Each structure stands twice: as C-alpha cells, then as structure tokens.
Amino acid sequence: MSTVAEQLAQKQRDISVAEFFERNRHLLGFDNKRKALLTVVKEAVDNSIDACEEAKILPDISVEIIDMGNDRFKTIVEDNGPGIVKKNIPNVFAKLLYGSKFHRMLQQRGQQGIGISAAVLYAQLTTGRPARITSKTGKDEPAHYYELHIDTQKNVPQIIKDDVVEWSGKVSGVKIELDFEAIYQKGDQSVDAYLRETAITNPHATITYTTPRAEQFIFQRATSTLPPEAREIKPHPYGVEHGIMQKLLRNTQSRTMQQFLTTEFSRVSPFVAKEILVKSSIPNNSKPSDITHPQVEKMMSAIRDTKIMAPPTDCIVPIGAELLEKGLRKEVNAEFYTSITRAPEVYRGIPFVVECAVAFGGEQPKDESSRLLRYANRVPLLYQQGSCASFKAVAQTNWKQYGIPQTKGSLPQAPLTIVVHLASVWPPFTSEAKEAIAHYPEIIKEMKLAIQEVARRLAQYVRKKERVGAEGKKRSYIETYLPHVANALKNLLGISQKEESVVSSKLKEILEKKRGVLEKFDVDNPEYDEELASVGKDEIGADGEGNED
DSSP states (O other): OOOOHHHHTTOOOOOOHHHHHHHHHGTTTOOOOOHHHHHHHHHHHHHHHHHHHTTTTOOEEEEEEEEEETEEEEEEOOOSSSSOOOOGHHHHHTTTTSSSSSSOOSSSOSSOOOHHHHHHHHHHHHOOOOEEEEEEOOOTSSSEEEEEEEETTTTTEEEEEEEEOOOOOOEEEEEEEEEEEEEOOOSSTTTHHHHHHHHHOOTTTTEEOOTTOOEEEEEOOOOOOOOOOOOOOOOOOOOOOOOHHHHHHHHHOSSHHHHHHHHSTTTTTHHHHHHHHHHHTTOOOOGGGGOHHHHHHHHHHHHHHHHOOOOSSSSOOOOOHHHHHHHHHHHHHOOOEEEEEEEEEEEEEEEEEEEEEEEETTSSSSSOOOOOEETTTEEEEESSSSSHHHHHHHHHHGGGGTOOOTTTTTTTBBEEEEEEEEEEOOOBSSSTTOOSOOOOOOHHHHHHHHHHHHHHHHHHHHHHHHHHHHHHHHHHHHHHHHHHHHHHHHHHHHHOOHHHHHHHHHHHHHHHHHHHHHHHHOOOOGGGTTTTTTTHHHHHTTSSSBBBO
C-alpha cells in the first residue's frame, strides 16, 4: 500500500509558463476587457517600432480596430519593418519567453519575449480564433502566412495553417490579426491615448490609426532621423549579485580570474582586476571554476571597496531635449514648451537617463489637475500612476514656489502637461505588465532634478506673463481716465486751447511709446531674460539646483 507522500507525488508535474499565464493573465495586463484592448495594441506596436529601428527603417505603422459586436474586436497591426524569417514566425508569436532581447544589455522596448505571444494566448482563450500572421522579408521574397494557436501544456506553437500569399505593394514587414473579447472606450487609458503619447516620444514614426468607429487619425513623424543605435554592453560589477557571479564563474570561457574579470564585465581594466583579486586574496591565474563560495564572498566585498568607472552610456539612447519638445509640440497645443535631458546616472550598476518636458497653457483644461505622461524606453505607461516613481517625483516637487498651485502630495493644478521619460537597459518595473516604475531612490532623485529644471524655466515664463498683464492693466486705466484728467487740469490751471493741445499730444506720445514697448514684448524673447534674471532667486541655489524640502 502506497504512503500518503507517494500518493501526493503522483499528482505533481511540471507547469509550463504558458499554463501559468493562462491562469494568471492579469499579471500581463489582461485583467479587464478595456485594458485587454490596449495591451494587445501596445505589444504589437512596440514590437513593430523596435523591429524598424533595428533594421534602420523609419517606422510606418498601421493600426486598425474593427468592432465585430458582442464585445468582440478584430485588431490588425501592420508595419514596414524587416519582417520575420519563416522558421521563426511560429515561435515568435506562439511561444512564451522566446526572443532575442533578454540576454542583451542595451535599451529596448521589449525584453522577455512574452508580450505578443501573451496577446495571442488571450485571443485564443476568449474567442478560440487563431492568430493570423503575414510576414515578408524582402521585395523579391514570398509572403508567408500562418494561423497559430499555443499548446499551453507544452508552451509550443500549434500551426493551424501554413501558406504563401500575395502581399502586393509591400517590400517587407509583418501584419498580425487577432480576434478577442474587449471593450473600446475613449479616455486617458485608451488605445487613442496610448498612440497619441507614443507619437510624442517616437517623433520619427508615422502611425495611422483607424478606430472602431471608423475614425482615422494620422500621427505624422516630426523628424526623418532615426534614433542612434544602442550598443550592447557587459554587466557592471556593482550590479552583479552573489548568485549571478557564481553562475558567470561556472559558464565562462576565461582561463584565469584576471581574464574573467576583464572580459565578463564592463569598466574592469587589468589594473582594476588585479586590485580586486589582491583584496580578495585570489591569485591572478586561478581558474574561475575552482573559486569557492568563501572566495566569491571576498571578491564581492572587494568589488564594493574598489573604485570602478560608471558603466558606458552608449547602451541607452535618450530621445533628446529637442526632439522630445518637437514631439510634444506636435501633439499638445500649448503656449509654452521646454524640455531637458539629464546626464546619465547609475542604479545597481545599470545606467539610465531621465528626460522631462512641460507644455503650459494653450487649449489645455484650466480648472483641472495637470496631466502626467509617464514613459519607459519611449513606451507610455497608462496604468498604476499612483504606484510609479514618476508620479512620486512630480507630487513631491513643491510647485508653489514656481508659481503653480498645488495641493500637497498631488499633481499641480494648472493647464500643464508634464512628460517624464526613463531610458534604461533594465527599467525596474513593478510587475510583468510593465505599468509603473519602481521607487529606486537614485531614479526618483534624478526625476526630481529634471522636473525642478523645467519648472524653473516655466516659473520665468509665468512671471513674465504676469508682468505683461499688469502693465496692460495699468495702460488701460490711463487710457480710460486721461481725458478726464486733462479736463480737470485745464480747469484748475486755466490753460489755453493751444496749450491743452500741446500737453495732450505729449501725453499721447508717451502712451504710444509705452504701447510700442508692450506690443514688442515676447515672453520667449531673450532681451527680457536679463531683466528677469533674478526671478526665482529664493528657490534656485548658486549651483543651479532647486532647494527642495
């Protein structure tokens, strides 16, 4: 007779990652029908822009959503990228955790190889319809068409149909069609908002969007220059944990410890490697596979005690202040714009860059809280705003000292759009759905410094505008009461008609000169910057940094 343990053991088996996410699809952003529509479009568009940039092609992306009734939608996303070779199509779209990005240390939108295959899984679960994929890799190459399901027990693709089709007028690219359950609504967390915000941080892309209501929007590119190519780097020693170090030691091809340190990590020169090994009491020519657990402990401690250059920053590609402002001008109708790109910094040995921009006034709502647009690697983050480091940095900034009203702990109340962008090799998201950035102190500090810089520029503009308004108000008073003052002076002084004409002409001449000065006034004119250079002296320190609480 079998024991209880043996009976329990018979029920145990492996769980595939597809099975896990089949039951826990909310972890990937499919926890309600409205959000599901956004997630499907987001994953497809992010993949398309990434593929185009890698192939050095200016992205032209088409997004079409068709309402099929009964909360069912067909989504078609098509790009002009390099396409996907035939043998890889099933795995790319119908196998979770399959991709080329996870092991590469450089800035990318996607990383785990889950997103688009999770969208295929969601369509399969809600409608039972297969994903339809068409791919073409060149002008003279055939277009391959697949219909795919996912075998969730094995996490492998099931090929329903494999065919060659005509795709006229297309040099190369990918088209994916999915049928799934969803709800379409406009608003700040809709597909409409996602594509509009994507157009801001990807000014080199053109996106054509057809809504379920047959409305068409075209987000034209603002530049024909592709972003610089991010370069892959090795991990930095400061960001490597004990278990990862042991894994690297087991798998390295290096023959000596000095060679291991210089080839497996960035910014470790032979001199730095020797210093680490001396502090660890490990001979230079020791074999990596012979290093014991206590020696690894000593080496990790020695790395922390050794001064090592910050990791190289060519692995990340920020948008740039000029292009970020261009993208914002293209999509937000305002009266004042400014932007900044901070110098690269590091958290856990991982380089990152923070960028910030603001758009003030114009056609934005005046009686509501400002709008915060959060991004990570150019991708909009539309959910979990309150849990995001970007929100915390904006809310903790004292906007009142910059002339913008604010309730403590909340966004400022003004006709204001604030953009905060984090560019990094590994943005620290709070969940697999990639909806919010974790609260790393180094990241929040950089965000606050960027926000304070654009807020100072905004404060100068707001105060200049207030001075113009005050001057205009004074002028209107003078124009209103000048005739009455002239008559009173005439009666009091008993001046003649001729003298009255001379005094009147002189007063008018003075007024006209004043009016000319005010009409020439431009809040963006550098001639007036010197006059208001002292604006904000109380809130701007001598080093140029904000004196925030």
